[in-house]
Amino acid sequence: AQSVTQLDSQVPVFEEAPVELRCNYSSSVSVYLFWYVQYPNQGLQLLLKYLSGSTLVKGINGFEAEFNKSQTSFHLRKPSVHISDTAEYFCAVSKAAGNKLTFGGGTRVLVKP
Amino acid sequence: EAGVAQSPRYKIIEKRQSVAFWCNPISGHATLYWYQQILGQGPKLLIQFQNNGVVDDSQLPKDRFSAERLKGVDSTLKIQPAKLEDSAVYLCASSPPGTAPGELFFGEGSRLTVL
Numbered sequence: 001a002q003s004v005t006q007l008d009s010q011v012p013v014f015e016e017a018p019v020e021l022r023c024n025y026s027s028s029v030s031v032y033l034f035w036y037v038q039y040p041n042q043g044l045q046l047l048l049k050y051l052s053g054s055t056l057v058k059g060i061n062g063f064e065a066e067f068n069k070s071q072t073s074f075h076l077r078k079p080s081v082h083i084s085d086t087a088e089y090f091c092a093v094s095k096a097a098g099n100k101l102t103f104g105g106g107t108r109v110l111v112k113p
Numbered sequence: 114e115a116g117v118a119q120s121p122r123y124k125i126i127e128k129r130q131s132v133a134f135w136c137n138p139i140s141g142h143a144t145l146y147w148y149q150q151i152l153g154q155g156p157k158l159l160i161q162f163q164n165n166g167v168v169d170d171s172q173l174p175k176d177r178f179s180a181e182r183l184k185g186v187d188s189t190l191k192i193q194p195a196k197l198e199d200s201a202v203y204l205c206a207s208s209p210p211g212t213a214p215g216e217l218f219f220g221e222g223s224r225l226t227v228l
Contacts, residue, residue: 004155006155009153032213032214032215034215034216036219041221042221043116043117043204043206043219043220043221043222044156044204044206044217044219045219046216046217046218049213049215049216051213090155090156092155092215093215094214094215095214100158100161100169100214101146101158101214101215101217102158103155103156103157104155105153105154105155106153106154106155
């Protein structure tokens with residue numbers, strides 16, 4: 001079975017500063033990797049995904065993530081955050097040959113002015 | 114296009130009472146999921162439907178939870194009787210045919226408080 005660990009439960013950051021959210025996964029088979037964002041009182045929204053190919057993937061709202069197979073990581077980054085990026089971010093994994101999505105515990109990002 | 118619709122948004126009940134949540138997925142989405150999100154945790158899959166058949170219900174507490182998807186469209190998740198630990202947000206999601214596993218469209222959720 002696969003599992004996902006998000007190493008930081010909360011990340012405070014000042015507006016226009018960079019942010020990195022860490023995600024590590026474990027799986028014995030090939031996986032697809034995802035980052036979802038949940039704004040206050042809203043459902044989850046897909047931010048970006050890694051299925052295959054280039055290990056650097058770009059998503060919506062200026063976010064990007066890099067898949068590192070040797071370190072089993074999929075860290076999310078944004079070079080300059082906005083107040084509107086305040087939200088909870090979830091890393092998730094599914095087997096490439098399966099269809100079950102497993103989420104990490106989430107990282108709450110609070111952007112301060 | 115209209116998103117995944119869920120109701121009610123909020124529900125407060127006493128323990129041992131019953132509750133039902135409704136979900137209407139995006140039109141044309143064959144796969145429907147129910148997730149449970151306990152405060153401070155990531156969502157956990159309860160049940161997955163493909164059209165009106167169950168694909169995965171391995172984490173559904175079947176002694177108290179039930180779900181159905183009649184006619185392969187709307188779905189209902191029921192809890193009877195509720196326990197304190199069932200307090201959570203219940204998220205419904207759907208996905209269209211041909212998408213990669215994990216590409217889901219979520220509703221806003223139904224927040225359940227059990228007192």
